[in-house]
Amino acid sequence: MSRLAKRVITIPPTVEISLSSQKVLVRGPAGKNELLLHPEIEVIREAEKIWVKSPNLALTGTFNSLIYNLIWGVDKGYRMSLEVKGVGYKVSLRNGELELSVGKSHLDYVSIPCELQVELKSNRIIITGSDKQRVFEFANHIRVLRPPSIYKKNKGIYFLGEEKNLKLRSGKTLRK
Structure with missing residues:
Protein backbone atom coordinates (compact mmCIF):
# COMPACT_ATOMS: atom_id res chain seq x y z
CA MET A 1 0.00 0.00 0.00
CA LYS A 76 3.61 29.76 2.11
CA GLY A 77 3.77 29.94 -1.70
CA TYR A 78 6.28 28.46 -4.12
CA ARG A 79 9.42 30.15 -5.41
CA MET A 80 11.71 29.26 -8.30
CA SER A 81 14.89 31.09 -9.28
CA LEU A 82 16.63 31.10 -12.65
CA GLU A 83 20.06 32.51 -13.50
CA VAL A 84 20.83 33.98 -16.91
CA LYS A 85 24.53 33.52 -17.69
CA GLY A 86 26.40 34.44 -20.83
CA VAL A 87 28.17 37.31 -22.52
CA GLY A 88 25.55 39.86 -23.53
CA TYR A 89 22.63 37.89 -22.07
CA LYS A 90 20.09 40.29 -20.54
CA VAL A 91 16.63 40.15 -19.04
CA SER A 92 14.19 43.00 -18.50
CA LEU A 93 10.57 43.36 -17.46
CA ARG A 94 8.28 45.44 -19.71
CA ASN A 95 4.47 45.73 -19.71
CA GLY A 96 3.88 42.40 -18.00
CA GLU A 97 6.33 40.58 -20.26
CA LEU A 98 9.85 39.32 -19.84
CA GLU A 99 12.19 40.51 -22.56
CA LEU A 100 15.13 38.14 -22.99
CA SER A 101 18.23 38.79 -25.05
CA VAL A 102 19.98 35.41 -25.00
CA GLY A 103 22.34 35.29 -27.94
CA LYS A 104 19.79 35.13 -30.76
CA SER A 105 19.27 37.49 -33.67
CA HIS A 106 15.98 38.60 -32.08
CA LEU A 107 14.56 39.24 -28.61
CA ASP A 108 12.35 36.65 -26.94
CA TYR A 109 9.19 37.90 -25.22
CA VAL A 110 7.44 35.79 -22.59
CA SER A 111 4.12 36.99 -21.17
CA ILE A 112 3.76 36.49 -17.43
CA PRO A 113 0.60 34.65 -16.26
CA CYS A 114 -1.60 36.80 -14.01
CA GLU A 115 -1.38 34.38 -11.05
CA LEU A 116 2.44 34.55 -10.92
CA GLN A 117 4.79 37.30 -9.75
CA VAL A 118 8.18 37.80 -11.38
CA GLU A 119 11.04 39.76 -9.85
CA LEU A 120 14.39 40.57 -11.46
CA LYS A 121 17.66 40.97 -9.58
CA SER A 122 20.51 41.64 -12.03
CA ASN A 123 20.87 38.30 -13.87
CA ARG A 124 18.42 36.36 -11.66
CA ILE A 125 14.71 35.76 -12.39
CA ILE A 126 12.61 34.95 -9.31
CA ILE A 127 9.15 33.47 -9.94
CA THR A 128 6.64 33.18 -7.08
CA GLY A 129 3.08 31.92 -6.94
CA SER A 130 0.66 29.74 -5.03
CA ASP A 131 0.36 26.95 -7.61
CA LYS A 132 3.40 24.65 -7.69
CA GLN A 133 2.72 23.29 -11.16
CA ARG A 134 2.34 26.73 -12.77
CA VAL A 135 5.44 28.17 -11.10
CA PHE A 136 7.69 25.30 -12.19
CA GLU A 137 6.07 25.06 -15.64
CA PHE A 138 6.65 28.79 -16.29
CA ALA A 139 10.25 28.53 -15.06
CA ASN A 140 10.88 25.64 -17.42
CA HIS A 141 9.24 27.57 -20.29
CA ILE A 142 11.81 30.34 -19.78
CA ARG A 143 14.71 27.89 -19.42
CA VAL A 144 13.86 26.18 -22.73
CA LEU A 145 14.56 29.45 -24.60
CA ARG A 146 18.31 28.96 -23.98
CA PRO A 147 19.14 25.77 -22.04
CA PRO A 148 22.58 25.47 -20.42
CA SER A 149 25.37 24.68 -22.84
CA ILE A 150 26.80 21.18 -22.49
CA TYR A 151 30.14 22.23 -23.97
CA LYS A 152 30.92 25.42 -22.07
CA LYS A 153 30.14 26.55 -18.52
CA ASN A 154 28.36 29.81 -17.76
CA LYS A 155 26.29 29.99 -20.91
CA GLY A 156 22.50 29.65 -20.91
CA ILE A 157 19.58 29.85 -18.48
CA TYR A 158 20.08 27.74 -15.34
CA PHE A 159 17.87 26.78 -12.44
CA LEU A 160 19.53 28.15 -9.32
CA GLY A 161 22.21 25.65 -8.24
CA GLU A 162 21.90 23.52 -11.38
CA GLU A 163 25.34 24.50 -12.66
CA LYS A 164 27.04 22.25 -10.10
CA ASN A 165 25.24 19.15 -11.35
CA LEU A 166 25.90 19.56 -15.08
CA LYS A 167 28.56 17.43 -16.71
CA LEU A 168 30.42 19.06 -19.57
CA ARG A 169 31.16 17.13 -22.74
CA SER A 170 34.36 17.41 -24.66
CA GLY A 171 34.18 18.83 -28.16
CA LYS A 172 35.16 17.03 -31.35
CA THR A 173 38.82 16.27 -31.94
CA LEU A 174 40.70 15.88 -35.20
CA ARG A 175 41.95 12.45 -36.17
CA LYS A 176 45.36 12.19 -37.79
Whole structure:
Protein backbone atom coordinates (compact mmCIF):
# COMPACT_ATOMS: atom_id res chain seq x y z
CA MET A 1 0.00 0.00 0.00
CA SER A 2 1.21 3.49 -0.81
CA ARG A 3 2.54 5.39 2.18
CA LEU A 4 1.19 8.63 0.75
CA ALA A 5 -2.27 7.09 0.66
CA LYS A 6 -2.12 6.68 4.46
CA ARG A 7 -0.82 10.22 5.13
CA VAL A 8 -3.08 12.57 7.06
CA ILE A 9 -2.78 16.22 6.03
CA THR A 10 -2.99 18.82 8.80
CA ILE A 11 -4.57 22.15 7.88
CA PRO A 12 -2.72 25.26 9.10
CA PRO A 13 -4.86 27.85 10.95
CA THR A 14 -4.29 30.45 8.19
CA VAL A 15 -5.85 28.23 5.49
CA GLU A 16 -9.56 27.77 4.72
CA ILE A 17 -10.76 24.68 2.85
CA SER A 18 -14.17 24.04 1.35
CA LEU A 19 -14.96 20.56 0.06
CA SER A 20 -17.57 19.37 -2.40
CA SER A 21 -17.98 16.06 -4.19
CA GLN A 22 -16.24 17.36 -7.33
CA LYS A 23 -13.62 19.84 -6.12
CA VAL A 24 -11.49 21.17 -3.28
CA LEU A 25 -11.20 24.95 -2.86
CA VAL A 26 -8.31 26.26 -0.73
CA ARG A 27 -7.74 29.88 0.40
CA GLY A 28 -4.81 31.30 2.31
CA PRO A 29 -2.50 34.29 2.70
CA ALA A 30 -0.66 33.59 -0.59
CA GLY A 31 -3.81 33.22 -2.73
CA LYS A 32 -6.46 30.67 -3.60
CA ASN A 33 -6.50 27.47 -5.65
CA GLU A 34 -8.91 24.73 -6.57
CA LEU A 35 -8.53 21.11 -7.56
CA LEU A 36 -11.04 19.06 -9.52
CA LEU A 37 -11.42 15.57 -8.08
CA HIS A 38 -11.59 12.24 -9.86
CA PRO A 39 -14.99 10.50 -9.44
CA GLU A 40 -13.39 7.63 -7.46
CA ILE A 41 -11.81 9.99 -4.91
CA GLU A 42 -13.42 10.84 -1.58
CA VAL A 43 -11.93 13.58 0.61
CA ILE A 44 -12.72 13.36 4.33
CA ARG A 45 -12.28 16.21 6.78
CA GLU A 46 -12.30 16.06 10.56
CA ALA A 47 -11.52 19.27 12.44
CA GLU A 48 -8.07 20.36 11.21
CA LYS A 49 -7.17 17.16 9.35
CA ILE A 50 -7.85 15.85 5.86
CA TRP A 51 -7.27 12.49 4.23
CA VAL A 52 -8.15 10.88 0.93
CA LYS A 53 -9.96 7.58 0.36
CA SER A 54 -10.36 5.57 -2.83
CA PRO A 55 -10.33 1.94 -3.93
CA ASN A 56 -7.55 2.90 -6.37
CA LEU A 57 -4.38 3.36 -4.26
CA ALA A 58 -2.44 5.10 -7.02
CA LEU A 59 -5.12 7.80 -7.25
CA THR A 60 -5.23 8.09 -3.48
CA GLY A 61 -1.52 8.85 -3.21
CA THR A 62 -1.61 11.23 -6.17
CA PHE A 63 -4.53 13.28 -4.89
CA ASN A 64 -3.12 13.27 -1.37
CA SER A 65 0.04 14.92 -2.74
CA LEU A 66 -1.93 17.35 -4.93
CA ILE A 67 -4.05 18.51 -1.97
CA TYR A 68 -0.94 18.83 0.21
CA ASN A 69 0.72 20.97 -2.50
CA LEU A 70 -2.40 23.17 -2.73
CA ILE A 71 -2.40 23.79 1.02
CA TRP A 72 1.36 24.48 1.11
CA GLY A 73 1.06 26.83 -1.87
CA VAL A 74 -1.70 29.05 -0.47
CA ASP A 75 -0.05 29.09 2.97
CA LYS A 76 3.61 29.76 2.11
CA GLY A 77 3.77 29.94 -1.70
CA TYR A 78 6.28 28.46 -4.12
CA ARG A 79 9.42 30.15 -5.41
CA MET A 80 11.71 29.26 -8.30
CA SER A 81 14.89 31.09 -9.28
CA LEU A 82 16.63 31.10 -12.65
CA GLU A 83 20.06 32.51 -13.50
CA VAL A 84 20.83 33.98 -16.91
CA LYS A 85 24.53 33.52 -17.69
CA GLY A 86 26.40 34.44 -20.83
CA VAL A 87 28.17 37.31 -22.52
CA GLY A 88 25.55 39.86 -23.53
CA TYR A 89 22.63 37.89 -22.07
CA LYS A 90 20.09 40.29 -20.54
CA VAL A 91 16.63 40.15 -19.04
CA SER A 92 14.19 43.00 -18.50
CA LEU A 93 10.57 43.36 -17.46
CA ARG A 94 8.28 45.44 -19.71
CA ASN A 95 4.47 45.73 -19.71
CA GLY A 96 3.88 42.40 -18.00
CA GLU A 97 6.33 40.58 -20.26
CA LEU A 98 9.85 39.32 -19.84
CA GLU A 99 12.19 40.51 -22.56
CA LEU A 100 15.13 38.14 -22.99
CA SER A 101 18.23 38.79 -25.05
CA VAL A 102 19.98 35.41 -25.00
CA GLY A 103 22.34 35.29 -27.94
CA LYS A 104 19.79 35.13 -30.76
CA SER A 105 19.27 37.49 -33.67
CA HIS A 106 15.98 38.60 -32.08
CA LEU A 107 14.56 39.24 -28.61
CA ASP A 108 12.35 36.65 -26.94
CA TYR A 109 9.19 37.90 -25.22
CA VAL A 110 7.44 35.79 -22.59
CA SER A 111 4.12 36.99 -21.17
CA ILE A 112 3.76 36.49 -17.43
CA PRO A 113 0.60 34.65 -16.26
CA CYS A 114 -1.60 36.80 -14.01
CA GLU A 115 -1.38 34.38 -11.05
CA LEU A 116 2.44 34.55 -10.92
CA GLN A 117 4.79 37.30 -9.75
CA VAL A 118 8.18 37.80 -11.38
CA GLU A 119 11.04 39.76 -9.85
CA LEU A 120 14.39 40.57 -11.46
CA LYS A 121 17.66 40.97 -9.58
CA SER A 122 20.51 41.64 -12.03
CA ASN A 123 20.87 38.30 -13.87
CA ARG A 124 18.42 36.36 -11.66
CA ILE A 125 14.71 35.76 -12.39
CA ILE A 126 12.61 34.95 -9.31
CA ILE A 127 9.15 33.47 -9.94
CA THR A 128 6.64 33.18 -7.08
CA GLY A 129 3.08 31.92 -6.94
CA SER A 130 0.66 29.74 -5.03
CA ASP A 131 0.36 26.95 -7.61
CA LYS A 132 3.40 24.65 -7.69
CA GLN A 133 2.72 23.29 -11.16
CA ARG A 134 2.34 26.73 -12.77
CA VAL A 135 5.44 28.17 -11.10
CA PHE A 136 7.69 25.30 -12.19
CA GLU A 137 6.07 25.06 -15.64
CA PHE A 138 6.65 28.79 -16.29
CA ALA A 139 10.25 28.53 -15.06
CA ASN A 140 10.88 25.64 -17.42
CA HIS A 141 9.24 27.57 -20.29
CA ILE A 142 11.81 30.34 -19.78
CA ARG A 143 14.71 27.89 -19.42
CA VAL A 144 13.86 26.18 -22.73
CA LEU A 145 14.56 29.45 -24.60
CA ARG A 146 18.31 28.96 -23.98
CA PRO A 147 19.14 25.77 -22.04
CA PRO A 148 22.58 25.47 -20.42
CA SER A 149 25.37 24.68 -22.84
CA ILE A 150 26.80 21.18 -22.49
CA TYR A 151 30.14 22.23 -23.97
CA LYS A 152 30.92 25.42 -22.07
CA LYS A 153 30.14 26.55 -18.52
CA ASN A 154 28.36 29.81 -17.76
CA LYS A 155 26.29 29.99 -20.91
CA GLY A 156 22.50 29.65 -20.91
CA ILE A 157 19.58 29.85 -18.48
CA TYR A 158 20.08 27.74 -15.34
CA PHE A 159 17.87 26.78 -12.44
CA LEU A 160 19.53 28.15 -9.32
CA GLY A 161 22.21 25.65 -8.24
CA GLU A 162 21.90 23.52 -11.38
CA GLU A 163 25.34 24.50 -12.66
CA LYS A 164 27.04 22.25 -10.10
CA ASN A 165 25.24 19.15 -11.35
CA LEU A 166 25.90 19.56 -15.08
CA LYS A 167 28.56 17.43 -16.71
CA LEU A 168 30.42 19.06 -19.57
CA ARG A 169 31.16 17.13 -22.74
CA SER A 170 34.36 17.41 -24.66
CA GLY A 171 34.18 18.83 -28.16
CA LYS A 172 35.16 17.03 -31.35
CA THR A 173 38.82 16.27 -31.94
CA LEU A 174 40.70 15.88 -35.20
CA ARG A 175 41.95 12.45 -36.17
CA LYS A 176 45.36 12.19 -37.79
